[in-house]
Amino acid sequence: MNIHELIKELKEPIGGKIVLVVADGLGGLPLEPGGMTELETARTPNLDACVRDGVCGLSLPVLPGITPGSGPGHLGLFGYDPLEYRIGRGILEALGINFAVGPKDVAVRGNFCSVDAKGLITDRRAGRPATDRCKEMCVKLAGIKVPGVEIFVEPVREHRFVIVFRGDDLGDAVNDTDPQMVGHAPLLASGADVASQKTALAVNHFAAEAARVLADEWPTNMVTLRGFSRYPRISSMREVYGLKAVCLAVYPMYKGLARLVGMDIAGAGTSLKDQVDHLTRVWSNYDFFFLHYKYTDSTGEDGNFPAKVEMIERLDAELPRIRNLKPDVLIVTGDHSTPSKLKSHSWHPVPTLLLSSTCRPDAVTEFGEATCLRGGLGQFEAKYLMMLAMAHAGRLGKYGA
Amino acid sequence: MNIHELIKELKEPIGGKIVLVVADGLGGLPLEPGGMTELETARTPNLDACVRDGVCGLSLPVLPGITPGSGPGHLGLFGYDPLEYRIGRGILEALGINFAVGPKDVAVRGNFCSVDAKGLITDRRAGRPATDRCKEMCVKLAGIKVPGVEIFVEPVREHRFVIVFRGDDLGDAVNDTDPQMVGHAPLLASGADVASQKTALAVNHFAAEAARVLADEWPTNMVTLRGFSRYPRISSMREVYGLKAVCLAVYPMYKGLARLVGMDIAGAGTSLKDQVDHLTRVWSNYDFFFLHYKYTDSTGEDGNFPAKVEMIERLDAELPRIRNLKPDVLIVTGDHSTPSKLKSHSWHPVPTLLLSSTCRPDAVTEFGEATCLRGGLGQFEAKYLMMLAMAHAGRLGKYGA
Numbered sequence: 001m002n003i004h005e006l007i008k009e010l011k012e013p014i015g016g017k018i019v020l021v022v023a024d025g026l027g028g029l030p031l032e033p034g035g036m037t038e039l040e041t042a043r044t045p046n047l048d049a050c051v052r053d054g055v056c057g058l059s060l061p062v063l064p065g066i067t068p069g070s071g072p073g074h075l076g077l078f079g080y081d082p083l084e085y086r087i088g089r090g091i092l093e094a095l096g097i098n099f100a101v102g103p104k105d106v107a108v109r110g111n112f113c114s115v116d117a118k119g120l121i122t123d124r125r126a127g128r129p130a131t132d133r134c135k136e137m138c139v140k141l142a143g144i145k146v147p148g149v150e151i152f153v154e155p156v157r158e159h160r161f162v163i164v165f166r167g168d169d170l171g172d173a174v175n176d177t178d179p180q181m182v183g184h185a186p187l188l189a190s191g192a193d194v195a196s197q198k199t200a201l202a203v204n205h206f207a208a209e210a211a212r213v214l215a216d217e218w219p220t221n222m223v224t225l226r227g228f229s230r231y232p233r234i235s236s237m238r239e240v241y242g243l244k245a246v247c248l249a250v251y252p253m254y255k256g257l258a259r260l261v262g263m264d265i266a267g268a269g270t271s272l273k274d275q276v277d278h279l280t281r282v283w284s285n286y287d288f289f290f291l292h293y294k295y296t297d298s299t300g301e302d303g304n305f306p307a308k309v310e311m312i313e314r315l316d317a318e319l320p321r322i323r324n325l326k327p328d329v330l331i332v333t334g335d336h337s338t339p340s341k342l343k344s345h346s347w348h349p350v351p352t353l354l355l356s357s358t359c360r361p362d363a364v365t366e367f368g369e370a371t372c373l374r375g376g377l378g379q380f381e382a383k384y385l386m387m388l389a390m391a392h393a394g395r396l397g398k399y400g401a
Numbered sequence: 402m403n404i405h406e407l408i409k410e411l412k413e414p415i416g417g418k419i420v421l422v423v424a425d426g427l428g429g430l431p432l433e434p435g436g437m438t439e440l441e442t443a444r445t446p447n448l449d450a451c452v453r454d455g456v457c458g459l460s461l462p463v464l465p466g467i468t469p470g471s472g473p474g475h476l477g478l479f480g481y482d483p484l485e486y487r488i489g490r491g492i493l494e495a496l497g498i499n500f501a502v503g504p505k506d507v508a509v510r511g512n513f514c515s516v517d518a519k520g521l522i523t524d525r526r527a528g529r530p531a532t533d534r535c536k537e538m539c540v541k542l543a544g545i546k547v548p549g550v551e552i553f554v555e556p557v558r559e560h561r562f563v564i565v566f567r568g569d570d571l572g573d574a575v576n577d578t579d580p581q582m583v584g585h586a587p588l589l590a591s592g593a594d595v596a597s598q599k600t601a602l603a604v605n606h607f608a609a610e611a612a613r614v615l616a617d618e619w620p621t622n623m624v625t626l627r628g629f630s631r632y633p634r635i636s637s638m639r640e641v642y643g644l645k646a647v648c649l650a651v652y653p654m655y656k657g658l659a660r661l662v663g664m665d666i667a668g669a670g671t672s673l674k675d676q677v678d679h680l681t682r683v684w685s686n687y688d689f690f691f692l693h694y695k696y697t698d699s700t701g702e703d704g705n706f707p708a709k710v711e712m713i714e715r716l717d718a719e720l721p722r723i724r725n726l727k728p729d730v731l732i733v734t735g736d737h738s739t740p741s742k743l744k745s746h747s748w749h750p751v752p753t754l755l756l757s758s759t760c761r762p763d764a765v766t767e768f769g770e771a772t773c774l775r776g777g778l779g780q781f782e783a784k785y786l787m788m789l790a791m792a793h794a795g796r797l798g799k800y801g802a
Contacts, residue, residue: 029761033454037761062800063404064781065788066411069801082801083407092802227802341759345799347792348761370764379779 016328025297025338057377073335079386088229095256171195236262417729426739458778474736480787489630496657572596637663
């Protein structure tokens, strides 16, 4: 049986409030054998108090050994099996720049590239142009008309941009036009089914016009496209869990992921303090609160161990204000690990704590990777976390008589 | 989503070297309440050093409570779901005698039996004839001709032999001809589909000829057949993981299982020392090395606790030579438990260690069943072990953006 069907069947119309704090990339590794991780190094009296009063464990974002991107990492935490619900690169890029993707849209990531007189690519990133140059070129591309299809071109950064093709019955089974190497011309698009053939026609029309419009704009004189994707059809958290859910995030990508599962997006300012202020402000209006904290990931990606430690301590410092709101369930976890040692996302399980009045004690007193290994939640697939949250919030009825 | 599809999508073209040491039947039980298992009793300074530097856990070969044979036990470790990929008895018997089974073959296990003048079975094992007698009878059977089908008859041991029927479009949905009791005649074969009916025709023709050829050979004057099976269609480890894989095993069955997943078979001599010599010799040619160590299982099957302890210590003594090769990932595990106390395979989870530079410490310092229970890998289904190996070898890219 599909988990969502089960939850829909068991969900109660009312229940407690749930706060999910996602410290992006929370899990880590020691730098040296015998050393401590970032979380173990950080002084976290408030997280430790939650662990003492609650239960902890380790979350496997997807499956053992699988390193998730932000999309699958968050979908899992929201209770959507990341192997079942897949988000294409185009959609994720569009979410990342806060483009409001709709059901008639096919989104795709674009790159400016350089081509020679024969149309062969000489630089796949057009010499990494300044972002202002990228914006200027996108304005030119946005002027291109394709019959029957509306086109949006939005700059991202340097050579990167997003195109959205909007029209009736556009498929997304279209090949990347990026040949992935220099010395070749951009590939023609072709569609694997009737709907995608319609998209491919529009894409090839667009690409031919782009070549014309950009002809004198060397080195940004051509484009390649990849990751054609439609907005995935996903039941909202309201439909699945009966939860009125809201997102408090600073970065667009996470707002986009939240919107994908039907969350409202609250204003959240620019700092964690702002986010908690806004959480307090919207407290009475929602059942479920997703608070995204970015800096544990970005410092990990930078390979900056002490900075990641500091960002964890800053999160810890704001925790009492969240706890003071007296959520029925408070969860602190990450969407994946980002060990400073690896300077990248990784597959290592993520420390997770769940605090509610119905937790069974597990004798763990500090929040860290090694301690969570002995926690009452054990190691679990992230997709099950929401079911635990629902149960502790008194929102799941009995299965069977 | 199928795990293999996921891995094929994420696998990197290059990465580190992986060594998988399978100590057959490694897991055990104490003989007395409060006692230690074979592994806990053994002095294993080198395995313990790996555990201190790596991460450990307990592998569930199939599912809780399920005792695997060698086939499913190894398929799981190779990352092939043993509930999805099933190897028939005939194929496994053929692999066990090193018969090179091909795609046009149906293999089946044969037994010599004794029948009376009416053709009714009086002894299902024909009085357990000497193996030489078995060989002699197999030569007689090998002379039987069946139109359109090539037949191979190979002795195994005592009353046991293997027949391979080779031909176009032969199915394996054929009933066993062994009635499983005396006083009955061997059953006629019948096929559940057109292809299997073709096999059944050949089988009945063969059985009638066997009765004629063996008429004067009492007590080995008839045969029964069971476990009709075709070679399973399995993607190779190269296809799934992108790994160039090699097997270093002494016993034919394990070479056969390795060949099934596309491994090359290296010469491996007759002892563990030989196997490690050969491992060193082929080191530069492969990415993945499967080293099978038999004696932890055979001593367990014999119920010889001290001998199993000694065999574990011998494995431990060879470990530094393996570690000196500096594999990026070194795994030591078993395909199942074989507690001396039970004198048989069992369902108990199998102690497992994984050593690489990207392990998260788990505070375990000795290799044993009780200690592995607290290890960072937790308890996991064996089929996920290869995904962890691939991740630690830097061979799996990120899932989703």
